Amino acid sequence: MSELVQVQDLRISYETARGIVYALDGVDLTVYSSQILGIVGESGSGKSTLGMAIGRLLPSNSLRTSGDLFVNGKSIFDIGDEQIRLLRQTSLGFVFQNPMSTLDPTMRVGRQIRLVLNGPASDDSIYELLRRVGLPDVKRVARSYPHQLSGGMAQRVVVAMAISRQPSLLIADEPTASLDASVREQILRLLLSVREETGVAIILLSHELGLVAKYCDTIAVMYGGRLIEAGSNVSVFGRPGHPYTKALLEAAPGSERPGDWLEAIPGVPPVLQSSAHGCVFEPRCKFAQETCRTVRPALRPIENRLVACHRAEEVLRAEPSTAATHGRIA
Amino acid sequence: MRRRLTSAVCRFVSFARNDRLSGAAALVLVSLLLLSLVGPYLPLGDPEGIGAGPRLAPPSFEFPLGTDELGRSYLPRAIQGISATFLLATTAVMVTAIIGGITGMLAAYKGGIFDGIIVRIADIFFAFPIILTGLLVTAILGPGTLSVLAVIASATLPMFIRLVRSVTLAIAKRGFVTAAEVAGASTTRVLFVHLLPNIMGATIIQLTYAISIGMLIEGVLSFLGIGVQPPQASLGSLLRQGVLYLTVAPWMVFSSGFLLTLAILSINLLGDGLRDAIDPLRTRALQ
Amino acid sequence: MQIIQYVIGRFFVALATMFGVSIVIFAAVRMVPGGFEQVVLGPLATPESRAVIIAKFALDRSIIEQYGHWLVAAVHGDFGISMVTQTSVTQELIRRAPATIQLALMSLVMALSVGLPLGVISGLTNGRPWQRSLGRLLGALGASIPDFVLGSLFLFVFTVWSLGPTIGGYVPFFEDPWTNLRAMVLPAVTLAVFGIALILRTARDAVKSVMIEGYIAFAVACGERPSRIVRYHVLRNAAIPIITVTATYLGYLLGGAIIVEVLFSVPGVGLYTYNGLMNRDYAIVQASVLVAAAVFIAINMVADTIYTLLDPRISAQQRAS
Numbered sequence: 019m020s021e022l023v024q025v026q027d028l029r030i031s032y033e034t035a036r037g038i039v040y041a042l043d044g045v046d047l048t049v050y051s052s053q054i055l056g057i058v059g060e061s062g063s064g065k066s067t068l069g070m071a072i073g074r075l076l077p078s079n080s081l082r083t084s085g086d087l088f089v090n091g092k093s094i095f096d097i098g099d100e101q102i103r104l105l106r107q108t109s110l111g112f113v114f115q116n117p118m119s120t121l122d123p124t125m126r127v128g129r130q131i132r133l134v135l136n137g138p139a140s141d142d143s144i145y146e147l148l149r150r151v152g153l154p155d156v157k158r159v160a161r162s163y164p165h166q167l168s169g170g171m172a173q174r175v176v177v178a179m180a181i182s183r184q185p186s187l188l189i190a191d192e193p194t195a196s197l198d199a200s201v202r203e204q205i206l207r208l209l210l211s212v213r214e215e216t217g218v219a220i221i222l223l224s225h226e227l228g229l230v231a232k233y234c235d236t237i238a239v240m241y242g243g244r245l246i247e248a249g250s251n252v253s254v255f256g257r258p259g260h261p262y263t264k265a266l267l268e269a270a271p272g273s274e275r276p277g278d279w280l281e282a283i284p285g286v287p288p289v290l291q292s293s294a295h296g297c298v299f300e301p302r303c304k305f306a307q308e309t310c311r312t313v314r315p316a317l318r319p320i321e322n323r324l325v326a327c328h329r330a331e332e333v334l335r336a337e338p339s340t341a342a343t344h345g346r347i348a
Numbered sequence: 349m350r351r352r353l354t355s356a357v358c359r360f361v362s363f364a365r366n367d368r369l370s371g372a373a374a375l376v377l378v379s380l381l382l383l384s385l386v387g388p389y390l391p392l393g394d395p396e397g398i399g400a401g402p403r404l405a406p407p408s409f410e411f412p413l414g415t416d417e418l419g420r421s422y423l424p425r426a427i428q429g430i431s432a433t434f435l436l437a438t439t440a441v442m443v444t445a446i447i448g449g450i451t452g453m454l455a456a457y458k459g460g461i462f463d464g465i466i467v468r469i470a471d472i473f474f475a476f477p478i479i480l481t482g483l484l485v486t487a488i489l490g491p492g493t494l495s496v497l498a499v500i501a502s503a504t505l506p507m508f509i510r511l512v513r514s515v516t517l518a519i520a521k522r523g524f525v526t527a528a529e530v531a532g533a534s535t536t537r538v539l540f541v542h543l544l545p546n547i548m549g550a551t552i553i554q555l556t557y558a559i560s561i562g563m564l565i566e567g568v569l570s571f572l573g574i575g576v577q578p579p580q581a582s583l584g585s586l587l588r589q590g591v592l593y594l595t596v597a598p599w600m601v602f603s604s605g606f607l608l609t610l611a612i613l614s615i616n617l618l619g620d621g622l623r624d625a626i627d628p629l630r631t632r633a634l635q
Numbered sequence: 636m637q638i639i640q641y642v643i644g645r646f647f648v649a650l651a652t653m654f655g656v657s658i659v660i661f662a663a664v665r666m667v668p669g670g671f672e673q674v675v676l677g678p679l680a681t682p683e684s685r686a687v688i689i690a691k692f693a694l695d696r697s698i699i700e701q702y703g704h705w706l707v708a709a710v711h712g713d714f715g716i717s718m719v720t721q722t723s724v725t726q727e728l729i730r731r732a733p734a735t736i737q738l739a740l741m742s743l744v745m746a747l748s749v750g751l752p753l754g755v756i757s758g759l760t761n762g763r764p765w766q767r768s769l770g771r772l773l774g775a776l777g778a779s780i781p782d783f784v785l786g787s788l789f790l791f792v793f794t795v796w797s798l799g800p801t802i803g804g805y806v807p808f809f810e811d812p813w814t815n816l817r818a819m820v821l822p823a824v825t826l827a828v829f830g831i832a833l834i835l836r837t838a839r840d841a842v843k844s845v846m847i848e849g850y851i852a853f854a855v856a857c858g859e860r861p862s863r864i865v866r867y868h869v870l871r872n873a874a875i876p877i878i879t880v881t882a883t884y885l886g887y888l889l890g891g892a893i894i895v896e897v898l899f900s901v902p903g904v905g906l907y908t909y910n911g912l913m914n915r916d917y918a919i920v921q922a923s924v925l926v927a928a929a930v931f932i933a934i935n936m937v938a939d940t941i942y943t944l945l946d947p948r949i950s951a952q953q954r955a956s
Contacts, residue, residue, distance in 0.1 A: 035366070073856055078761060107858025114856075119849030124871050124946050133867055134857045163947045179857060369768050471648075472655035475935075477890030477927040480905075483912045484924050488666045564781055568894060571783045572909065587783060591898075594791050601791065605784035613779035620775065 021091075022187055022219050023049040023072055028085035030067055030076065037291060041067040043243035043298070044085065046317060051186060054213060054220045056234030056251075058227060058266070064243040065223045069189045072221075073110050074102050089187075107136065111180030111218070113190040113209075117172035117197075121164035127175050128160030134179045150215075151178040152208055170201035174208065181212055188212070191223045206233050227270045231255050239263050242288045242298030249323025259325040259334050261305045297327070305329045363625055370621020373614035380611055384431030387424070395424040396579050407599055414599045416589060425581045426603055430611065432582040436493060437562030440500035445555055448508025453539050453547070455509070456516035467513070470506040478503045482569050491574040499569060500562040507558060508551070515550045516543055549626045556619035560612045567608055583608040638943050649936045656928045657709065661702050664921050671701075714922035719914050724922045728904060735896070735903035737808060737815075739888035741823035746830025746884065751877070754835040758842025758873070759865065774839075777832025786825045786898040793821060803900040822895040830884050837880045841873035848872070874945050882938035889934075890927030 030042040042064045049055055059065040070076055071087055074094045086093050090109065094102060114120045122130055131144050141160070148156040151174040164172055173193065180188060190209060194202035206222075206229060213220055224230050230237065237255060238248040239262065247260040258264040265283045283302055288294075297303070300310040307329065315326045321334060364371025393411075398418045407414045413422035455466035482499040489495045519525065520543065528542045563583075569575030570584025571591075578585060583604050590600030665671055672688055689695055693704045708714075714724040757770055793800055800820045808815040845851060846869065854864045893905035900906070904923060911919030943949045 075852065075856055103858045103860070105858070106856060110856070110858075112853065112856035114849055114853060116849060120853045122850040122854075122868050122872065123948055125867070133854075133859065133863065136859070165948050176853070179853075183858075369771060468651065468655060471652050472659060475652055475656050475928045475932050476659075476924065477886065477931060479893050480890055480908060480920075480924045480927050483893075483908060483920050484660070484663055487912060487915075487917050487920055488663055488668075490668075560779065567781050568783060571894065572897065574912070584783075587787065591787050591790070594787065595794055598791055601784075601787045605781075605787060609776075609780045609784055612781065613775055616775050616779050617771075620771065 020051050021048055022051050022053075022089070023047070024088040025068070025071075026086050026088075028068075028071065028087055029083040030064075030071060031081050031083060032077070033079045033081060038081075039291065040243050041080075042071070043294075045240075045243070045245050047238060047245055047248065049187070049219060049221060051219050052213065052217045053236055054210070054222065054234045055236045055238060056222045056224060056230035057238045057240060058224060058230050059240035060225055063240040065240050066191055067243075068240070069191050069221060069223045072187070072189060073106050073112060075106075075112075107183060109186050111183070111185035111188045113173070113176055113180050113188065113193045115192040115195050117169060117176045118164060120176050121172055123164055125163070126160070127162050127164065127167070131160070131175075131179055131182065135182055147178045147182055148175070150181075151175070151212075152204075153178075168201075169197050170204060173197060173201075173205050177205070177208060177212070181216065181218065184216065185218060188218050188220045189223070190220060192225070193222070194226075194229065195224075202229065209233075227255075227266060239266070242294070244298055244326065245317060245324075246299065246326045247323060248317075253322040257321070257334055259320055259323055259330045260299075260327045261303045261329075261333050262299045264333060264336075265304075305333060363621070367621045367624065370617050370624075373617035373621065376610060376614040377618060380430055380607075380614070381434065383427055384434050387427035387431060390427075393421040393424045395420065395428040395581060406597070413603045414597060416597075416600060417593055422600060422603065425586060426583075426607055429581040429583040429586045429604060430607055432576055432580065433563050433566050433584070433608065433611070436496050436566050436576075436582070437500060437559050440497045441504055441555065441558045441562045444501045444505045445508050445551065445558065448505045449512045449547070449551055450539075452509040452512030453516045453543055456513045457520060457535070457539060457543065463513075466509060470509040470513075473502055474506040474510070476502070478565060479568055482565065482572075482574070486569070486574040492577055493575070496566050496569050496575045500565050503565060504558040504561060507561075508554060511554050512547055512551060515547045519543060519546045549622075553619055553623045553626065556615050556622065560615040560619070563608065563612055563615075583611075637947075641943050641949075642940050645936055645939050649932050652932055653929060656932070657706055657925065658702070660921060660925050660928075661705055664917065667917055709925060714925075715918035717911070717916055717919055719916050724918050727907060727919070728922060728926065731902060731904050731907045733807065734805060734901050735889065735892060735905060738819060738823055738826065738892055738895070738901060738903060739885065741819060742826040742830055742888055743881075743885055745823060745827035746834050747881065749827075750831040750834030751838055753831075754838025754877075755842055755865075755870070755873075757835070758839040758846070759869070774832050774836050777828050778836065780828065782825050782829060783894045783898065785828055786822070786895055789821050789825060790898060805901050818899075819901070822892075822899040822901050825895050825899075826888060826892060830888075833880050833884055834877065838873065838877050841876040842869055845869050845872045871945060875942050878938050878941055878945075882934050886927075886931035886934050889930050 025045050025047040028042050028045045029040070031038050031040045045064070045068060047068070057065045057068065067076065067080075072089065072094070082095060086095060088094070089105060092105075094105065097105070121127070125133075128141070128144050131147060132139050135143070144160055145156040148159055153159050153171060153174050159167065159171065159175070164175075167175065177193075188209065193209070194205050197205065209220055209222070210233060212218060222230060222234055231251060235251055236249070237251050239246050239254065239260065241262050247254055247258065247263050254263060255267065258267060262283075269283060288298060288301075294314070296309075296311040296313060297306075297315050300306045303310065305327075309328050313328070315328045317324045317326045318330075320330050327333060360371075360374070364374065398420055402415060411421045411423065413426055416422055416425065451466055455463040478499070481502060482495070485498050485502070486495045489498060525538060525542055528538050533542070566575055566582060567584035567587065570582045571588045573585075573588055576582035576585045578589075586604040587601060587608070590597070590604060594601055671692065671694065672685055691704070692708070693700045712725045714728075716722070717724050717727060720727070761767075762770070790802060792798070793802055799817065801814075801817045802821065803818065804814065805818045806814050850872075851864065851868055854868055892901075892903065893909050895901065896903045896905035897909050904926075908919055908923040911917070911923075
């Protein structure tokens with residue numbers, strides 16, 4: 019397993035009309051080839067910013083205040099516009115949330131694929147690509163405009179375009195959030211089969227714990243612009259080491275047991291106007307103590323995972339029964 | 349009342365700070381309006397006093413904008429002109445905004461045949477070229493302010509109907525309107541309590557543009573000699589006079605042309621600013 | 636197939652609108668003091684010709700029959716006789732159309748060739764705050780300065796100093812192109828300034844709103860070349876509002892260039908209509924309004940047809956509703 023993406027202490031903020039908002043507040047992460055990494059977090063946790071940063075696709079009001087991000091060993095912030103374009107073209111593939119707005123409404127699907135393929139492409143190669151993402155009647159699909167396709171079909175077309183140049187990493191940002199429940203699993207299974215076929219690594223950014231737990235081998239949990247827990251699926255979701263992960267799992271639908279009280283996480287996720295000194299989750303945390311308010315917890319390895327919590331040991335010991343929970347949501 | 353005024357001023361200050369160009373435009377506009385309101389009471393001379401000075405005299409201390417061909421001081425005439433132009437455009441546009449707004453809301457809300465008929469009528473009026481229609485209206489009503497009002501109304505009415513109708517259509521689909529209907533609210537209540545506050549923003553923006561169009565129409569018609577008739581002055585009729593003496597007394601055209609352009613420009617800038625404040629566009633760098 | 640259906644449907648809508656316009660004009664002309672005979676004949680017509688007109692337009696019949704006769708005559712291009720010149724209004728309009736059309740085309744070409752590239756570029760780039768403010772100010776100024784103010788300024792500058800372009804002195808283009816262009820350049824520029832500002836602003840806003848669409852982000856994410864993104868995705872999707880204002884502008888040019896024609900003595904349809912009104916020659920005014928409205932409706936129909944070719948969703952929506 020070679021290192022595909024390395025994120026080092028990355029801080030990114032946005033200049034908005036209401037002042038500066040911190041989206042990423044010192045994130046460290048490594049993505050290996052052929053991995054399926056699920057990044058979990060609420061909206062505003064910074065997961066989309068992280069995903070877009072890998073392709074340097076951040077809006078013009080964004081600002082990198084520290085850190086670096088390497089793809090294939092090269093910093094994407096050091097290279098020129100033409101090189102980053104070539105990197106996107108050859109090594110990265112993106113799948114966005116809403117396929118209907120991802121496809122150009124004024125252009126036939128076949129022509130859009132041809133444009134992305136960037137070079138002379140035969141009709142047959144376009145049909146072959148559409149067949150690979152499991153679309154029936156490929157000639158008709160290629161002749162269609164996006165509005166003539168269903169959401170699921172359109173997302174398959176987007177996947178086809180994303181994998182058309184054999185990328186080594188596929189970044190899927192909430193790829194199923196705008197689709198019907200019945201289609202969601204199909205799209206994720208498609209991504210999985212693409213990985214088996216080509217060995218492409220996948221980063222799945224999602225707020226749906228169930229889907230991430232079911233399809234990803236590695237999990238990273240983000241909160242308030244920070245990575246708070248990362249490790250294998252079994253260790254992170256099996257026995258969470260961070261109070262936030264634990265609370266998420268307890269609040270997830272499907273984890274309830276008869277007689278349980280619903281434990282919603284009290285408070286709201288933060289909008290970061292400044293970099294917090296202590297732990298970002300501290301105001302909502304049941305385990306919080308004095309140090310949590312003043313000292314930022316470093317990401318440290320405990321029991322097969324990395325956790326950014328001063329009291330990770332206590333959290334791990336707190337209630338071993340969450341393993342049963344994991345069995346149910348997966 | 350006082351508190352509302354203060355909060356309005358605060359909101360304006362924050363709007364003007366975000367968008368200085370529009371803030372400046374709003375200030376210019378307010379000064380022009382004030383000038384046209386208090387102008388007649390300022391000791392500037394009689395706008396219709398023939399022979400107050402020499403004819404076609406260049407600007408001087410006594411006549412800051414010079415005099416016209418009958419020896420009238422041009423400054424009070426120009427102020428009378430702004431006030432007439434403002435008054436005509438605003439009156440006509442206010443009336444069409446109310447009529448067009450209610451018609452547009454009703455058309456969108458009622459739908460069906462009523463909507464179809466209103467849309468067709470708006471399309472028909474929209475197809476008339478403004479100035480040519482102005483000539484036709486003048487043929488019927490005769491030259492004068494009535495024709496100007498009628499032409500401004502017929503030009504701006506379809507704009508309001510179309511705009512308000514499309515905005516209402518977009519809003520009527522939202523949940524709160526359905527909720528009000530289910531709760532048994534009457535049509536009038538739905539229109540004025542639930543829909544009206546939501547279409548105000550777009551209507552106010554359209555109002556600013558419509559007033560600038562109204563001022564333009566007044567200018568064109570009076571410039572052609574079929575609008576405001578002498579001895580009354582409007583910016584358009586002043587320009588018409590000025591063009592006759594363009595080479596001997598260019599200050600007449602320059603000053604009235606400048607005032608008209610300034611007024612229309614500041615209204616348009618204010619409209620742009622309001623539109624940006626209500627519906628901002630974010631841009632992504634292409635790289 | 637959908638598109639053909641849409642175009643046919645759109646044609647009937649245009650026809651219905653034109654029908655409505657004709658009713659409004661018919662009613663309006665009847666309200667002119669002196670009535671319809673005076674519109675067609677002028678106040679000084681002889682009793683004999685009056686009788687001919689009463690028979691021809693069925694003025695002794697019901698109002699609906701009168702409308703029918705009037706409409707049939709108008710459709711056949713018979714708008715009556717100009718009382719001043721005693722010539723057919725239709726022929727006079729045809730004779731004067733080339734000057735107006737030339738003026739409209741010159742202004743349109745100038746407006747598009749300057750406004751479109753500037754608008755697209757300023758939509759694609761963000762620029763510094765002062766550059767944006769300056770651009771906004773100039774754009775608003777161009778859209779705000781009334782054409783008769785700008786025309787008067789040109790009139791002043793070019794009568795005081797002789798700088799090449801002439802004021803008046805129009806000759807048909809094919810008789811003497813150079814003299815023609817010297818006479819036409821000022822009126823064309825006067826009309827073009829507004830068009831440049833209009834198209835620039837529309838193109839900038841349209842491009843800006845396309846740039847935040849998901850498919851642009853996706854094209855960037857796929858590593859497409861910026862030039863290709865602009866060419867294949869941005870321009871095509873931004874085209875519809877640009878075409879809308881271009882059509883409106885062209886309609887304005889063809890129907891409303893009265894001011895510049897009067898100011899610069901261009902013997903086009905606008906000047907003809909203006910003189911007609913001044914001479915109480917109302918047949919001319921009636922005919923011009925009808926023709927201009929027809930041209931405007933036709934231009935908009937063509938624009939709507941272009942939309943459906945550019946954006947396949949439009950004809951689909953139309954059919955669904």
